[in-house]
Amino acid sequence: MKRVVRAALLGLSLLSQSGFASLGWQWDKWWSDVKMPDFPAFDEYTESPKSYVQIALEHDFLVRVKPWERAVLARHDMAWDPDELEAARRNHTFFSKEASMPGGSAGGGGCGCN
Amino acid sequence: MRRSRRERRRERPALRALTSSAMALLGIAGKASAETAIDHYEASYSFSTYSEDELESSKTIPGGERKRYDIKTQQVSLAAPITEWLDFSMQVTHETMTGASPWYTTPDAAGSPIQIMSGATIEDARNDLNVHANYYTEEGRLGFGGGYSKENDYTAINFGTDGELLFNEKNTTLSGGLGGSFDEIMPTDADLYPTRPKDKSKQSYNGFVGLSQVFDRRTILQGSFTYNWNRGYLSDPYKQVFQVGGVQNYGDFRPNSRHQFAFLYRLNRHIEETESTVHLSYQYYIDTWGLSSHTFELDWYQSFGDAIQISPHIRYYTQNRADFYVPYLRLGQRRPEDMSSDYRLSAYGALSFGLKGEYLFHTPWFRDIEWRLHGSVERYLSSGDLSLSSVSVAAPGLVSFTVFSVGLETKF
Numbered sequence: 001m002k003r004v005v006r007a008a009l010l011g012l013s014l015l016s017q018s019g020f021a022s023l024g025w026q027w028d029k030w031w032s033d034v035k036m037p038d039f040p041a042f043d044e045y046t047e048s049p050k051s052y053v054q055i056a057l058e059h060d061f062l063v064r065v066k067p068w069e070r071a072v073l074a075r076h077d078m079a080w081d082p083d084e085l086e087a088a089r090r091n092h093t094f095f096s097k098e099a100s101m102p103g104g105s106a107g108g109g110g111c112g113c114n
Numbered sequence: 115m116r117r118s119r120r121e122r123r124r125e126r127p128a129l130r131a132l133t134s135s136a137m138a139l140l141g142i143a144g145k146a147s148a149e150t151a152i153d154h155y156e157a158s159y160s161f162s163t164y165s166e167d168e169l170e171s172s173k174t175i176p177g178g179e180r181k182r183y184d185i186k187t188q189q190v191s192l193a194a195p196i197t198e199w200l201d202f203s204m205q206v207t208h209e210t211m212t213g214a215s216p217w218y219t220t221p222d223a224a225g226s227p228i229q230i231m232s233g234a235t236i237e238d239a240r241n242d243l244n245v246h247a248n249y250y251t252e253e254g255r256l257g258f259g260g261g262y263s264k265e266n267d268y269t270a271i272n273f274g275t276d277g278e279l280l281f282n283e284k285n286t287t288l289s290g291g292l293g294g295s296f297d298e299i300m301p302t303d304a305d306l307y308p309t310r311p312k313d314k315s316k317q318s319y320n321g322f323v324g325l326s327q328v329f330d331r332r333t334i335l336q337g338s339f340t341y342n343w344n345r346g347y348l349s350d351p352y353k354q355v356f357q358v359g360g361v362q363n364y365g366d367f368r369p370n371s372r373h374q375f376a377f378l379y380r381l382n383r384h385i386e387e388t389e390s391t392v393h394l395s396y397q398y399y400i401d402t403w404g405l406s407s408h409t410f411e412l413d414w415y416q417s418f419g420d421a422i423q424i425s426p427h428i429r430y431y432t433q434n435r436a437d438f439y440v441p442y443l444r445l446g447q448r449r450p451e452d453m454s455s456d457y458r459l460s461a462y463g464a465l466s467f468g469l470k471g472e473y474l475f476h477t478p479w480f481r482d483i484e485w486r487l488h489g490s491v492e493r494y495l496s497s498g499d500l501s502l503s504s505v506s507v508a509a510p511g512l513v514s515f516t517v518f519s520v521g522l523e524t525k526f
Binding site: 060062063064065066067069070072073075077078080082083084085086088089090093094097098099100101102103104105 | 158160162164187189191205207276281282283284285286291322324327328329330331332334336338339340342374376377378380382384386391397399401403405407409415417423425431433436458459464470488490492494513515517519521523
């Protein structure tokens with residue numbers, strides 16, 4: 001059994017060297033909808049490789065939705081705190097009755113801490 | 115090519131019409147993103163009652179006071195557009211509190227701590243006013259706010275500024291804020307109790323940064339870091355520490371500085387197939403009093419058509435104890451510099467769960483106004499057994515409470 005697994009792994013590693021091209025696998029079709037930059041992933045002045053973060057940003061990886069795709073995100077229940085009064089009241093209660101503080105905002109005050 | 119500001123502004127009305135019609139289709143236009151000032155007036159009112167469970171008879175002396183705190187809260191909020199790029203909002207809170215609160219703990223015959231409650235019934239009221247103004251640009255939002263809170267024995271005034279910057283076609287939001295609060299404590303009956311100071315003050319300075327990212331059409335993620343520095347009189351004037359064989363109780367002594375750090379992660383996802391929205395959040399908190407805590411929360415917003423929404427939620431909280439927490443001092447024990455018998459500084463865990471119902475309706479016969487009527491109930495249970503950290507002896511004063519609330523919201 002071990003021998004079969006080893007042989008399979010060897011075969012896989014050999015195939016992967018060629019990007020599975022010998023099986024007719026075309027990676028470029030996978031990424032056909034991704035716009036590649038006109039220049040290689042090297043900084044033209046320092047010739048140092050770019051970080052994955054830089055490449056991701058150049059590919060607009062963080063532009064996930066367009067304005068007309070925002071109907072769901074604009075839903076009332078998709079807001080971080082759909083009911084601001086309730087959120088304020090609950091945060092104040094937990095702040096008064098527990099030793100922690102609610103994160104995610106600045107300001108606020110008052111005690112009511114008995 | 116860079117487009118001029120005027121050109122970009124010109125396309126706004128079309129975009130706004132598109133988004134607002136999409137929002138109208140969904141029944142209500144929540145302020146989900148910070149792209150522009152609100153374009154309508156918003157008013158809401160809410161009433162809630164908070165009542166703590168009676169202390170168990172095994173956790174106090176026979177015949178001792180067992181009733182605890184009750185709070186009735188009324189809240190009003192108003193929001194109004196000033197111009198297309200400017201809006202203003204305010205929140206008013208009025209609370210009345212009655213009841214007794216934990217005073218100090220003594221050992222029973224077996225040595226485990228029991229709670230002594232404050233003798234006299236506390237009657238207090240708190241009034242709180244908060245105002246906030248926002249200025250919007252194409253790239254983000256800048257806000258300024260302030261607040262004032264007044265109780266019989268407590269006055270607090272706070273200022274703050276916060277803002278948002280939008281990147282990646284408004285898919286990424288960097289937010290941040292700075293604030294300060296200046297509080298004055300004037301304990302009641304200070305002349306009757308030697309452990310109560312007459313007039314003390316404390317200040318807190320805080321800041322936060324957050325990053326949120328739209329992941330796909332129905333998922334949004336956020337991570338944030340909040341820092342708060344408290345300084346001044348941070349003790350509780352109404353609490354005492356008992357010593358076995360002592361002549362009289364000590365006061366509550368806490369360090370006069372506390373740095374607090376909170377890391378909050380949130381995820382919202384809408385599930386179109388079942389018309390539900392899930393909110394998940396986790397917070398890790400740590401401070402320089404040796405306290406740390408974990409908070410997990412899950413909210414499920416289930417819509418039934420356009421008008422009805424039922425939302426159950428569950429929250430789990432666990433904290434370890436502060437370095438200087440002591441239920442009481444043993445016979446002959448040397449008095450530590452800092453000490454507190456406050457159950458809130460002990461190790462415990464808390465589980466709370468709740469249910470909220472919402473009903474959306476229009477009044478075509480009255481200006482076609484949109485209304486949102488809601489009611490909720492929440493139950494909070496805390497105990498040493500629920501804690502993730504080891505608890506040798508749980509504080510006897512740990513609180514459990516129930517909150518009922520109703521409210522009405524409108525846009526016009």
